[in-house]
Amino acid sequence: MIRISTIFIAICMVLVAASLGLILYSVAGLTASESAIVALTALTFLILYNAVSMRLRDRTDVGSQIADLSRGTADLARQVAEFGRRLAAVEGRVASANSAGAERIQAVVGEIGELGVLVRQLAVSVASHDDMLSAGAPPAPPPGKPANEPPKELPFPAEGANVAAEAVAPSVVATASAVATEKPAPSRSEAQVLNSLKAAVEENRLDIYLQPMVSLPQRKVRFYEAVTRLRDENDRVLAAEDFIGIAEAAGLIGRIDHMVMLRCVQVLRRLTVRNKDVGVFCNVAAATLANPATFAQCLDFLEANRALAPSFVLEFKQATFRNLGPAESEHLAALAQRGYRFSIDHVTDLRIEPRELADRGVRFIKVPATLLLDPRRSSTSDIHPSDLSDLLGRFGIDLIAERIEGERAVVDLLDYDVRFGQGFLFAPPRPLRPEGASATGGTSPSKAQESNGSSNGPPNGSDKPAAVDGPAIATPRATGNAALARRAAGPG
Template sequence: MVRILLLIIYALASATLGCLAGMVQGLSTGITAGAIVFLFMTQIHGAISRRREVKAHKKDIVGLKRASAAFAKAISETQARVDDVTKTMEARTSAQNKKIVSELQVLESLMKEFTHRISEKAKHEAGGRRAGPQADLAHVGEPEMLEMIRASLEENRVDLYLQPTVSLPQRKVRFYEALSRLRAENGSVIMPAQYIKIAAPAGLMSVVDNLLLFRCVQIVRRMMTRNRSIGVFCNISGDTLRDAEFFPQFLDYMQHNRDLGGQMVFEFSQEAVLKAGREGEANLKRLNSLGFALSMDNIKTLALDFGKLRQMGFSYIKVRADMLTKGMGAAGAAVAAEDFKNLLARHGLDLIAERVEDEKTVLQLLDYAVDFAQGYLFGEPRAVRGEMISAAEKPAASVIPLRKSA
C-alpha cells in the first residue's frame, strides 16, 4: 500500500514538473521532462529500498552468527559435561568392580584356607583311599565317600543348580533357589542327601556353603543387570550357622555386599534354626539387619512361634505341598490349611509351597490362597556351567538339565 502511494506521489510530482516545462518549452518537452523526473525518482526510491534491505540482511546475518556461536558454545559445554559424567561413571564402575574382585578373591582364599585346613583331617579319616572313577555311589563306604567329597572341594568340582519359584496363579518366575551338587572324579553327581551326612561331621559344610555363597553372589550380580525383580535363595547349613570361625567372616563379607539385600534370601532348615541357640539366633538377626531376608525350609512341624521367627528376620516359610494338602494335623498346625496362609501373613511371613509335582496339587494350593510354589512341575533344578558364572560379559548363562534321582 505504501509503495502504491509513493508511486502516485512520484507521478503527480513528475506531471507537475512536466506541465511547467511544457508551458515554457512546449508540450513534447514537458512530457519528456515529466517522464525523466518520474524515472529518476523511482530509481532513487529503489536504491534507498535496496540499501535498507542490505542493512536488514546484514543485521540478520550478524544475529545468526551470534546464535551459531552461542549454540556452538552450548554444545561444547554439554559435551564437556557429558565427558565429566562419563569419566565419573567409569571411575565409579571401576572402583566397584575392583571392590567386587577384591572381595571375591578374599572369599576364594578363605575357601582354599578352609579346604586345606580340613582336608588333612579328611585324609586322616579316609585313610588316604580314593574312590575309583566308576564307583557306584550307592555302595561307596563312608571313608571313600569322605575322600570323594574332599577331592571335589579341593578340585572345585562344586556345581550351582537353580530351581525356579513361581507366583500363583500366574506361574511367573519370582525367585530361584540355589542348590549345590558335588561331582566325583568320574563325573558322578553327589547329591546333598549323600554328602551332607558325611561332610557335616568332618567339618566340611562350611567349605561347601562358602563355595555356594561365592557363586550366588556372582549370579545375583549378573541378574541385577537384567532383572532386579527376581531374587535368589541361598542355602546355608546349620553347621555353618554354628561355626564360630566362619560365620563372623561370612557376616563381614555380606556387610560389603549389602547392595544385594533386595535380591538374596538366605535359607536355613528348620532343624538348623531350632538348634541355633542364642549365638545362632543373634547371627540370624545380624544377617537380617544387613538387609537380607531369611527363609526356613525342611519343615517337620508347624507347631512354631511364628512371631519369634519374624523377630529373628524370617520372611518366608517353605512347606511341602503334601503337608499342606493332607498333613497339617500330623504336623501340629494350629489352623486348617485354608487358614494357614492368613496366619503367616498376620506375622509378616510369606508361604511358599515346595515339591509341587502335579496340576491337582496346584488347584488345591489355589484353594488355600498360596501365592508362591516350587517343584518339578514348574521347573527342575538346572546346573549353571562354572565357566559361564565367571563370564560376566556374556548375556546369559547356559544351563543343562539335572536328571531326577531315582
C-alpha cells in the first residue's frame, strides 16, 4: 500500500505547482496556458527531485541494513565458534571418562578371571582328594611343593575356602541318603500298580519330594523341583517313572497333576515366607495339557494363584513341546497370558529353536550333564554345547544342567557358562514334612533345623527350608573333604 507520507508529499507538490501557476497568472500577467505550463514544469521538477531523494535515502537504508546484517552474522559466527569449543571440551571429557571406565572394567574382568581360575583349581584339588579318599590312598602334596612345607595362603579369605569346601557333598553320601529316605517297592504287575495308584489317589498318599537347583559356581539354592512319589498301603515308595505311564493310560494323571499343583503352591507359599527369591518347578503331563476338562480345572486353580506366577514354573517334557497340537498350544498361551513361565526337561538332543520356545513362554531348559559333556553325542547336535548357554541367554532362557553327580562335571560345566545345576552332588530329593515338625523327633525345631542345616542342607551354606525333611548325616567323609580344602586354602 502507498504510505500516507507519500500521498501527503504528492498533494503538497500539486499545491505548490498550482500556487506557482496562480501567482504567475495573477501577478506576472501571464496567460492561463502559460501559467499552467509553468506549473506543470514545476510539478515535474518536484516529482523528479522527490524520486531522486527517495532513491538516495533507500540506498542509505539498504547500506545500514547490510551493515547490521554483517554485524549479526559476525556475532552468530562467534557464538557458533564458542559452542564448537564447548562441544569439543565435552567430547574430550566423555572420551577420557570412557577410557577410564574401560580401564576399570578391564581390571575388574582380569580380577574376576583370576578368581575363577583359583576357584577351578580349588575344585580340582578337592575332587582329586575325593578320588584319593575313595581309592583309600593318602592325599599327595601338590606338585613342586615339599611335603613338610606349610601351605601358602590363597589371595581370597579363608572363609570363602571353607564355604567352598563344605559345599562339596560326595555323591556316594547323597546317594546313600536318597536310598535311606525312599524305600523302593518290589517289582509288581501293572494291575497291582494301578490298584495301588487308585487307592493312593483316593486316600491322598501322593508325597512331594523337593530337590534343589543351585547357581554355579556359588551353589546357592535358587529353585526346587517337586518330585512326586506314591506310597502304597504298606508305605512302600513308588517313583514317578514307575506309575506315570499307568496313570496316563488309566486317565488318572489329571487328578494327580491337580493334587501336585495344590501341594506345590502350598510349598511355595511356605518357602516365600523365608526367601522371596526361591521358586518351585512343577511337572505337568502332556495328557493334562491336552484334556480340556482337566486343564480347565487346573487353569482355574492357577488363575486363583496368579500372585505366585513369577516363582511357579510349569515343567513339560521336550517331546510334549515337539508334538503340540492346536488345543495344547491354546492352553499354553492361556497359561503364558496369566504370567506363568515354562521349563523343558527330558531333553534327548540339542536340536533346539530358542526363538520359538521363548515366544511360547519357555524360560528354562534342563539338559543332562552327560549330554552336554559327551563329545560323541554333542557332535550330532545343531550347536556345540559350549555355545548353548549363550544362545539361549539371548532369548531370555536359562540353561540348567541336571543329573550332576561329580565335581569334575561341575568344573567342565563352568567352562560352558552353565548358570544352574541340579543333581545328587548337591542334594537328593527329600520329602516334605508337616509345618513345624522336627526332623529329629524329640529335639526342638530350632535344633533340628541347625542339625539339618549343618549336615544335610544345600551346599551353598544357606539354611534348608522348613518344608524339607531329612535325617542328619554326619560322616567322616564330608568332614575330611572340608579339612582337605581348608588345608589347601592355607591358614585362616
